[in-house]
Amino acid sequence: MSELPKAKAVNSSRIFAGLMLAFALFYALEVIGLKVPFAYDPLGPKAFPLLLAILLAIFSLLVVFSPQEQEIRWPANRLLLKSVLLAMTLVGYCICLFWFGFILATIVAVTLLALLFEARWVHSLSAGILSGLIFYGLFGWLLQIPLPKPLW
Amino acid sequence: MNILNFLIQGFSVALQPINLGVALIGAFIGTLAGALPGIGPINGVAVLLPIAYTLNLPPETALIMLSGIYYGAEYGGRISSILLNIPGDSSAVMTTLDGHPLAKQGRASQALAISAISSFIGGTIAVVGLTLFAPLLATLAIKFGPAEYFALIVFSFSVLAIIVGHKPIKTAIAAILGMMLTTVGVDSSTGILRYTYGQPELYDGIDFLIVVIGLFAISEIFILLEKTDTSKLVPIEIKDRAWQWLEIFKYKWTILRASIIGFTIGVLPGTGASVASAVAYSLEKRIGDRDGTFGKGDVRGLAAPEAANNAAAGGAFVPMLTLGIPGSGTTTILLGALLLYNIQPGPMLFSERPEIAGGLIASMYVGNLMLLVLNLPLVKVFTRILLIPLWLLVPGITVMATIGVLSVHGSIFSLFWMLGIGLFGYFLRKLDYSLVPFILGFVLGELLEANLRRALAISGGQIDILFQSEISRVLWFLTILTIAVLPAFQSIRKAILQKAKS
Amino acid sequence: MLINRWKIGFLAVILAALSLQGCQNSTESNDPENGAKAKTERKNLECIAPAKPGGGFDLTCRLVANALLGSKLISTPMQVKYMPGGIGAVAYNHVIGMRDRDENVIVAASTGSALNLAQGKFGEYDENAVRWLAALGADYGIIVVRADSPWENLEDLMRSLRENPNSVVFGAAGSIGSQDWMKAALLAKAAGVDSKKMRFVSYEGGGEALISVLGGQTSVCPCDLSEMKGQLESGKYKILAVLSESRLSGQFSQYPTAKEQGYDVTWAVWRGYYLPPNISEADYQWWVDKMQELVETEAFKKELSDRGLFPYAKIGSEYEEIVKKQVQQFRNSVKKFGLNPDDT
Numbered sequence: 001m002s003e004l005p006k007a008k009a010v011n012s013s014r015i016f017a018g019l020m021l022a023f024a025l026f027y028a029l030e031v032i033g034l035k036v037p038f039a040y041d042p043l044g045p046k047a048f049p050l051l052l053a054i055l056l057a058i059f060s061l062l063v064v065f066s067p068q069e070q071e072i073r074w075p076a077n078r079l080l081l082k083s084v085l086l087a088m089t090l091v092g093y094c095i096c097l098f099w100f101g102f103i104l105a106t107i108v109a110v111t112l113l114a115l116l117f118e119a120r121w122v123h124s125l126s127a128g129i130l131s132g133l134i135f136y137g138l139f140g141w142l143l144q145i146p147l148p149k150p151l152w
Numbered sequence: 153m154n155i156l157n158f159l160i161q162g163f164s165v166a167l168q169p170i171n172l173g174v175a176l177i178g179a180f181i182g183t184l185a186g187a188l189p190g191i192g193p194i195n196g197v198a199v200l201l202p203i204a205y206t207l208n209l210p211p212e213t214a215l216i217m218l219s220g221i222y223y224g225a226e227y228g229g230r231i232s233s234i235l236l237n238i239p240g241d242s243s244a245v246m247t248t249l250d251g252h253p254l255a256k257q258g259r260a261s262q263a264l265a266i267s268a269i270s271s272f273i274g275g276t277i278a279v280v281g282l283t284l285f286a287p288l289l290a291t292l293a294i295k296f297g298p299a300e301y302f303a304l305i306v307f308s309f310s311v312l313a314i315i316v317g318h319k320p321i322k323t324a325i326a327a328i329l330g331m332m333l334t335t336v337g338v339d340s341s342t343g344i345l346r347y348t349y350g351q352p353e354l355y356d357g358i359d360f361l362i363v364v365i366g367l368f369a370i371s372e373i374f375i376l377l378e379k380t381d382t383s384k385l386v387p388i389e390i391k392d393r394a395w396q397w398l399e400i401f402k403y404k405w406t407i408l409r410a411s412i413i414g415f416t417i418g419v420l421p422g423t424g425a426s427v428a429s430a431v432a433y434s435l436e437k438r439i440g441d442r443d444g445t446f447g448k449g450d451v452r453g454l455a456a457p458e459a460a461n462n463a464a465a466g467g468a469f470v471p472m473l474t475l476g477i478p479g480s481g482t483t484t485i486l487l488g489a490l491l492l493y494n495i496q497p498g499p500m501l502f503s504e505r506p507e508i509a510g511g512l513i514a515s516m517y518v519g520n521l522m523l524l525v526l527n528l529p530l531v532k533v534f535t536r537i538l539l540i541p542l543w544l545l546v547p548g549i550t551v552m553a554t555i556g557v558l559s560v561h562g563s564i565f566s567l568f569w570m571l572g573i574g575l576f577g578y579f580l581r582k583l584d585y586s587l588v589p590f591i592l593g594f595v596l597g598e599l600l601e602a603n604l605r606r607a608l609a610i611s612g613g614q615i616d617i618l619f620q621s622e623i624s625r626v627l628w629f630l631t632i633l634t635i636a637v638l639p640a641f642q643s644i645r646k647a648i649l650q651k652a653k654s
Numbered sequence: 655m656l657i658n659r660w661k662i663g664f665l666a667v668i669l670a671a672l673s674l675q676g677c678q679n680s681t682e683s684n685d686p687e688n689g690a691k692a693k694t695e696r697k698n699l700e701c702i703a704p705a706k707p708g709g710g711f712d713l714t715c716r717l718v719a720n721a722l723l724g725s726k727l728i729s730t731p732m733q734v735k736y737m738p739g740g741i742g743a744v745a746y747n748h749v750i751g752m753r754d755r756d757e758n759v760i761v762a763a764s765t766g767s768a769l770n771l772a773q774g775k776f777g778e779y780d781e782n783a784v785r786w787l788a789a790l791g792a793d794y795g796i797i798v799v800r801a802d803s804p805w806e807n808l809e810d811l812m813r814s815l816r817e818n819p820n821s822v823v824f825g826a827a828g829s830i831g832s833q834d835w836m837k838a839a840l841l842a843k844a845a846g847v848d849s850k851k852m853r854f855v856s857y858e859g860g861g862e863a864l865i866s867v868l869g870g871q872t873s874v875c876p877c878d879l880s881e882m883k884g885q886l887e888s889g890k891y892k893i894l895a896v897l898s899e900s901r902l903s904g905q906f907s908q909y910p911t912a913k914e915q916g917y918d919v920t921w922a923v924w925r926g927y928y929l930p931p932n933i934s935e936a937d938y939q940w941w942v943d944k945m946q947e948l949v950e951t952e953a954f955k956k957e958l959s960d961r962g963l964f965p966y967a968k969i970g971s972e973y974e975e976i977v978k979k980q981v982q983q984f985r986n987s988v989k990k991f992g993l994n995p996d997d998t
Contacts, residue, residue, distance in 0.1 A: 016583050020325065027332060027347075036344055037992050038830070040854045041609040045339040045346060048601040049332070056328045062321050072582055079378060086377055087575065090370070090550065094567040097554070110547035118380055119543035127544055135551050145559045146735055297871035298855075338741070341856045343829030352747055352777055355740030560706070561738065602858075609855045610823055610871055 012072050017063035020056060028053035086116055101150030102140060107132035155283060158502070162510025165212055166518050171511065174209070174217035175519045179526060182224020186240045187231040187534070188552050197221050197486065204489075211495055212508045216515040218489055219469075223275055223516065226425065226465045227523050230267045230458055235260060235537045238368045238549065242360060243425030243461035245591050246433045248368075250446065250453030257449050260538060264531040266451055267458040269400050270407050272524040274459030277411040278418065278466025279516045282473075286502075289419045289467075290474035296420055298606035299618050303627035304420070305600045308427050310634045311434035312592055323589045326580065330593025331600070333358060340598075341605050353565045361560050362570050363594055367587050369553040370574020373546055375581060380542065406436055406452045407459045414460030418467025425464040426595050430588075432460030438638060466516065473501055473509055696940075699732040701927070702761040704745030706738045714762035714925045717790060717957050724953035727944055742767050743776045749930050750783050757937035760787060760927040766833050768977055772984030773831055773993065781981040785938055786974040788945040789926030790954075791963030795837045795897035797912070798875045798882060800867055801890050808895040808915040811874065815845040815852070823853045825872025827860040831993050834863070837876035837897065837921050839991055844917040849991050867891070878923055879906070880962040897921040902964060924966055926973065942970040 031049040039045065075083045089112045096105035111128030119127070140147040165171060181200065197218050204214040229244030234251035247267065254263040281289075296304075312327060313320065336347045337357030348354040400407075410432035417428040436456040437446045446453045472483045495505060502509045540548075557570050577587060604618075611617035619625060699722075701715035712734070719732040737745040745761050753759055761784075771781045797808065805811045815822050819842070826834030835856075839849035855872055857863040860881035866872040868890060879902075885891055886905075895912040896902060897920050902909070912919045929941060948954050949967040958965065968976055 013583055016579070020329075030347060031335075034344060034346065036342060038850050039342045040830070040852075041341060041605040042613040043605050043608060045342050045344045048604075049335050049346065052328055052332050052335070056325065056332070059321050059325045059328065063325070066321070072584070074582065075378060082377060082380070083374060086374065087571075090373075090571055091568075093550070093554070094564055094571065097558075097567070098564050106551055110551065113547040113550060114543040116377070116380075117541075117543035117546050119541075123543065127547065131547060131551060135555065139555050139559075145555060146562050147555065147558060148562070294865055294869040297866065297869055339829065340858070341829055343831040350777065352740035352743035355743055355775075356738060359738075560736075562735075563744075602856075606855050606857070609853065612820060612853065 012074065014064050017060040021060040021064070024053045024056040024060065027056075082116060086113075089113060089116065097148045099151050102147040103132045103136050104150065105148075106135060158506060158510050159283065159514060161506055162512075162514030163517075165507050165511030166216065166514035171213055171216050171515060172518065174213055175220045175515050176522055176526075178217040178220020179224040179227075179519050179523045182221035182226075183228035183231075183523070183526065183530075185221065186225030186228025186244075188228075188240065188556075197489075211490070212511040215486070215489060215508065215512055216519075218486055219512060219516065220519050222483075222486065223462065223465050223519060224523060226275070226462045227268065227271050227527055229461070230271065231264065231534050231537075234263045234267065234454075235534065236372065236545075236549070238372050239364060242364055242591070242595065243429055243464070244457075245364070245368075245426060245588055246429040246457035246461075247454065249433065249457075249588065250448070250450050253447070253449035254451070254454060255538065259449070260535045261531050262451075263454055264534055265528060266400065266403070267454055268524060268527040268531070270403070270410075270455040270459040271462040271527075272520055273407050274411040274414055274462035275466055275520040275523070276517070277408075277459075278415045278463040279513065279520065281415045281463075282466055282469055282516070283513055286470050286474050289470045293419055293471045295621070295623060297621070298603040298610065300621060300623045300627065301420075301599065301603040302607055302618060303624040303631070305596050305603065307627050307631045307634070308431060308592070308596055309600075310631045311431050311438075312589055313635065319584070319586070322585045326585045326587070327589040327593035330590040330595075331597030333363065333594050334597035335601070340602050341609070351565075353561075353563065357598075358569060358573075359560055359566065360594070362557055362566055363573055364591065365553045365556050366570040366573030367577040367590065369549055370571060371577035371581055371587075373549060374575075374578040376542055376546055403452055403455045406440070406455050409435065410456040410459040411463040414463030415467040417460075418464030419470045425461040425468075426592070428464035428467075429457035429461040430592055432456045434634075438634070469512075469516075473512070696728070696758060697730050698758050699728060699730075700759045701732055701734050702737050702745050702749070702759060703734055704737050704739070704742040704761060704763075706736060710764065710925070711742070711762040712736070713961055714764065714927070717925070717961055717963070718760070718927065718948075721948055721951070721954040721957040722944070724957065725948060725951035727948055727951075741770055741775065743770070746776045746779060746784070749928075750779055754930045754932040756930050757933045757940075760929055760941070763926050763928050765921075765923045765980070768980045769831070769833060769836065769984050772981045772988055781978055784931050785929040785933065786977045787927045787929050787938075787941050788969040788973050789924040789966055789976075790945070790949065791925050791958050791961070792966030793878045793880045793923040793925070793963055794902065795833075795921030795923070796877055796879050796882060796909070797837075797841070797894040797897070798864070798867065798877050798891050799873060799894060800870070801892050803873065803892060805892075805894060807910070808912055808917060811894055812841075812845045812917065815842065815847055819847045819851045820853060822874055823855060823872045824874050824876060825855045825857060825863045825866040826876050827857055827863050829856050830854070831988070832856075833921070833923065834860075834876050836987070837919070838874075840919045840921070840987075841876065841912075841917070844912075844919050864891070883962050895919075922966070924968070925963060926968075926977075945969045 028050055031046050031053075034046060036044055036046070074080075089109060093105055093109035096108065099105075100108075107128040109128075110131045111124045114124035114127050115121070136147065139145045166175070178200075200218065200221060204217060209217070225241065226243060229240035230247045230251065231240065233239045233244040233247035234255050237248050237252040239245045239248055251263050251267065254260070309327070313323065334357065336354055337345070338348075338355050339346055345355065413432045413435065414425070414428040417431060418425060433453060433456050436452050440446075440452050441450070468483045472487055495501070495508060537545075553570065554567065557566050560566075577590075580587060580590065607617050608615075619628065701719055703709075703711040703715040705711040715734040719734055722728045723731050737748060739745070742763070746767075749756075749759065749761055763786075767776075768781070770776055797811070799805055799811070805814065811822065824838040826832070826838060828834045835854065838852060838854055842849045842852045855866070857866060860875075860877050863872070863875045864877060864881065864885065867875045879896065882891065882893070893909045895915060895917075896906070896909045897912055899911070899913065899920055899922075901907050901911060901914075929938060945967075946969055949969070955965075
């Protein structure tokens with residue numbers, strides 16, 4: 001169902017390599033500005049990051065100028081929407097954990113995730129409630145892992 | 153005291169019913185902890201240490217239980233690697249390379265059984281090595297200074313090139329990105345803050361656990377989501393029912409080689425099981441990959457890293473017991489356990505507290521056997537994981553991953569790091585970058601920088617310190633051999649074979 | 655097999671609603687009940703070890719938790735929680751920012767915390783941002799060399815250091831500005847050598863540093879006595895000097911101090927605790943009283959010696975003064991050693 005745009009002049013591999021090139025530059029600039037009072041080794045804290053940045057830049061350039069690869073199938077249309085929803089659910093889960101506590105946040109998150117993966121409503125909700133309780137019982141209560149409690 | 157007496161005394165401790173019992177409990181909990189993505193041996197040991205202490209278990213009993221968890225987790229780590237393509241902990245990363253393809257081909261039971269037996273052999277060889285050579289190996293570990301470590305890590309990187317040989321540029325980029333991540337935090341030599349942006353959370357760098365969980369578990373969720381969009385929602389089949397036990401003999405040399413490599417590398421403090429399994433895998437690939445089957449479900453590519461990481465787990469006990477220096481993250485906590493009981497590991501442990509040293513070593517023989525007995529019947533149970541529908545599996549992975557991160561860093565900040573790294577991992581996978589070099593870069597990057605700078609600080613800037621000792625010369629020689637000589641040799645052999653054919 | 659449209663819409667609505675709800679919640683502040691619980695029996699006491707399990711802070715927390723329970727000063731166990739990050743900075747900021755009124759939590763600290771505060775490594779907060787409760791024990795710095803080293807006493811070592819600073823390689827746990835580095839730098843200063851000219855190698859922990867002395871890669875370890883405990887009888891090391899004010903008791907009395915060898919270098923590593931800043935005076939006093947009772951008990955004395963620590967009880971305002979004075983001293987030495995990157 002996902003119709004993919006035909007390979008364009010610039011493919012995603014090259015875009016990524018371009019981003020990495022920019023990152024290498026940023027990464028190098030960040031470390032060049034460091035103030036180092038003194039170091040006992042001749043290299044100091046700057047040499048290694050600079051070396052990494054140079055290597056990354058070189059290899060990224062190689063990718064940019066290498067022959068085009070097969071175009072990668074990125075999520076499109078409905079799948080893209082679902083991927084975004086998945087990411088939002090995960091972010092929401094992490095935030096909610098600290099507001100609503102582990103049990104409640106897990107119930108909601110598991111229900112939503114199950115729905116995203118095409119479960120039926122009943123299944124999703126029962127999976128949510130069960131996993132909220134079981135995971136808390138197993139890890140929070142039995143193994144004493146400090147799981148977040150509700151804020152109120 | 154000679155070895156035999158020492159062992160007899162050890163077994164008399166290890167075979168007491170209570171110690172047998174806790175070894176079994178530890179092995180079981182360890183297997184579970186290792187199998188659950190995100191919950192690793194460090195969590196298992198860290199969580200149960202206070203419990204053992206509050207229960208007032210005698211020190212040897214507590215230590216036996218905790219080390220049971222430790223090597224149990226090395227067994228368990230392979231399960232989620234094989235079945236879900238998510239390593240349970242860092243040392244199981246290499247296991248995904250051939251383990252998961254095997255499961256996809258419907259040979260999950262075989263993969264689980266072979267890896268359990270390889271683990272057993274690797275673990276046993278390590279215990280035998282520990283018994284026979286501990287004092288000798290301790291002197292080797294002492295001779296390993298920064299210069300030797302640096303050479304060892306360069307060698308590890310040279311074998312990395314073999315792992316993903318056909319995409320050298322992408323492998324290099326992934327490894328570099330992994331290394332870049334290690335530079336975040338306090339510089340271990342000058343104390344300068346690098347890439348921390350005033351965030352105290354970043355001072356200690358990014359926790360290994362967060363990186364592994366994010367990179368593998370979170371990115372896997374996104375990959376799994378794509379499956380809901382295609383029509384291939386059929387769970388992986390389990391085709392192999394009856395598996396011939398004797399088949400393991402086909403891989404005896406693979407397992408033996410990998411065990412020895414694993415044990416030796418495990419002995420060196422700070423490198424640990426992930427390096428051991430990477431080196432063992434690469435060696436096997438170098439020796440045996442004639443038809444390009446590695447990475448597509450070759451049993452040798454599964455047996456080698458599994459034997460190696462269990463052997464390394466045993467090897468890590470050598471510096472801990474003989475020198476009082478932990479060889480891995482988990483042995484650090486075990487060391488903490490000893491200190492809690494006011495036992496200072498070190499050269500005197502074997503003569504002053506033989507019941508602890510001996511009991512521990514003897515319990516490792518027993519524990520390994522227990523793990524095999526425990527794991528083989530469970531193969532059938534574990535393969536059922538493959539039958540769990542995605543809508544149940546994915547939330548499960550998510551919650552486990554979250555708990556895993558929360559157990560080491562109870563902050564929203566670290567959870568966001570997990571998600572960010574996970575998303576980045578997803579993009580890397582989509583773009584056909586392998587995650588394994590990224591992880592190895594992350595593991596080795598810090599060691600590489602720290603040891604090079606240490607060596608140069610010792611020599612006052614003179615480069616020749618890197619090539620002075622015999623150990624480092626041997627390692628440099630091996631590096632050159634791996635990069636240059638072996639490939640040349642192999643292409644010559646290929647050419648000759650082709651000539652012979654035609 | 656296809657997910658239907660309204661289901662996705664519903665998911666989006668739920669997510670949005672949840673995050674809105676969350677925002678509202680976060681703006682509400684939770685009102686504290688002050689002072690009321692000060693005198694009654696307390697439950698849910700907690701000690702935060704600002705590190706991963708197994709280290710010195712873990713030991714510090716276990717010391718107080720076990721001793722309090724063992725001496726029956728509390729009836730329910732005190733929980734030990736780990737909050738690694740930034741050599742204690744994360745816990746420091748957490749307690750000040752999130753739990754500033756929580757009277758049930760204490761956080762482990764040490765001389766290293768004071769040193770980090772002096773270097774501004776704990777972010778915007780300084781030593782006045784928390785309530786310092788008590789130090790319960792101490793460990794002492796030692797100067798260790800290999801058993802077959804030509805240096806027989808501190809004077810030998812100092813002579814070599816003076817004649818050729820390059821001939822002495824310090825191998826220690828921690829970076830420039832850490833406790834071990836301070837010991838080496840103070841020693842160099844006492845020998846009249848610029849601390850920037852000495853040779854110094856940073857290792858991950860005291861164990862690794864000791865091994866490097868054994869392996870001959872480095873020649874001197876400015877370590878702590880507790881790190882050496884298991885090695886004392888092994889005969890592989892020599893202790894040239896203990897960095898305490900006067901000779902220690904018991905089996906350690908055989909080791910001379912640096913002071914009696916003519917070099918005024920001391921380094922005590924106290925192990926103590928601090929409380930959140932905005933607890934009531936009554937709550938602070940409750941803790942002070944508990945600590946004062948605790949240090950007199952047999953259970954505590956046993957816990958202390960089991961952990962290789964020496965008696966060093968400084969409680970309440972006396973301790974607050976000591977910490978603040980020490981941080982100030984460290985600030986001066988840090989400046990003198992040229993550590994602050996902003997000065998260069």
